[in-house]
Amino acid sequence: DGGITQSPKYLFRKEGQNVTLSCEQNLNHDAMYWYRQDPGQGLRLIYYSQIVNDFQKGDIAEGYSVSREKKESFPLTVTSAQKNPTAFYLCASSMGGRIYEQYFGPGTRLTVT
Amino acid sequence: GEDVEQSLFLSVREGDSSVINCTYTDSSSTYLYWYKQEPGAGLQLLTYIFSNMDMKQDQRLTVLLNKKDKHLSLRIADTQTGDSAIYFCAESDNAGKSTFGDGTTLTVKP
Numbered sequence: 001d002g003g004i005t006q007s008p009k010y011l012f013r014k015e016g017q018n019v020t021l022s023c024e025q026n027l028n029h030d031a032m033y034w035y036r037q038d039p040g041q042g043l044r045l046i047y048y049s050q051i052v053n054d055f056q057k058g059d060i061a062e063g064y065s066v067s068r069e070k071k072e073s074f075p076l077t078v079t080s081a082q083k084n085p086t087a088f089y090l091c092a093s094s095m096g097g098r099i100y101e102q103y104f105g106p107g108t109r110l111t112v113t
Numbered sequence: 114g115e116d117v118e119q120s121l122f123l124s125v126r127e128g129d130s131s132v133i134n135c136t137y138t139d140s141s142s143t144y145l146y147w148y149k150q151e152p153g154a155g156l157q158l159l160t161y162i163f164s165n166m167d168m169k170q171d172q173r174l175t176v177l178l179n180k181k182d183k184h185l186s187l188r189i190a191d192t193q194t195g196d197s198a199i200y201f202c203a204e205s206d207n208a209g210k211s212t213f214g215d216g217t218t219l220t221v222k223p
Contacts, residue, residue: 004155031209042117042201042215043156050209058210090155100144100205104155 002027004105006091011110013085021076021108023091029103030096032074036060037088037107046089049074050096078110085112117214119202124220131189133217135202138183142204145178147187150199150216159187159200189219197221 004025013019025032031050035043045058049068063082068074074093078085088109092102116138125131137145143164148156162169162176162185169176175188189196199216 006155033211035213040121040215043213045210045212048210092156094209096209100209100211101146101158101161102156102211103158104148106155107153109153 004091004093004103006089006105006108008108009106011108013110013112015112016080017112018077018079019085019110019112021078021089021091021110023074023076023105024072025074025093025103025105026072027093027103028071029093030071031094031100032068033092033094033102034058034064034066034074034076035090035092037090043090046076078112085110117202117204117212119200119214119217121215122218122220124222125192127192127194127221127223129192131187131192131196131219131221133187133189133200133202133219135185135187135214136183137185137202137204137212139204139206139212140183141206143207144205145176145185146203146205146211147174147176147185148201148203148213150201152198156201192219192221194221194223 033048034046047066049055065077091105094102146161147159173190177186202214205211
């Protein structure tokens with residue numbers, strides 16, 4: 001089955017620790033995205049990548065970092081510099097080109113205490 | 114920057130039609146989308162419309178686009194309790210970057 005996987009579903013960390021969220025897709029999509037969702041709010045774009053070894057900052061990139069060494073993988077690191085990291089994180093991918101509909105993973109709920 | 118706005122809540126009776134509205138500001142939007150999110154899950158693409166179209170129908174879903182007013186709507190016919198979810202409107206520009214609205218929570222009462 002083709003799709004996007006995110007792991008783990010729930011993640012707990014202590015304040016001051018970096019944490020990396022996994023996102024893998026086997027859809028052969030060129031583009032991948034990371035969003036943050038807070039209660040009662042829409043999605044805010046953190047980073048996106050249109051092609052391997054290239055990525056761009058989204059609207060709220062501060063305190064986050066990404067890498068795109070493989071087409072299938074787009075891990076997100078939440079660093080200790082992120083002031084309010086507790087949120088629901090969603091990864092998505094799309095074919096790229098002029099077809100931009102996005103396919104989403106199930107999300108990772110990160111709680112930092 | 115680009116902005117997408119939706120009303121936050123809609124409540125309907127089972128069997129009625131639901132209409133969820135959205136306005137956007139980016140006149141260069143190429144595609145506009147409707148996504149559905151169930152509790153604790155990711156978003157699922159429901160349908161999309163290219164910006165040079167004014168209507169698209171897909172089974173119980175009808176999308177209307179008024180490009181002049183930058184207004185998009187999603188009509189769900191014969192709404193069922195399983196349609197209860199959060200519905201997001203989104204637009205993408207020529208660079209493939211999408212902007213999402215805050216979502217409309219649809220509640221379907223039996």
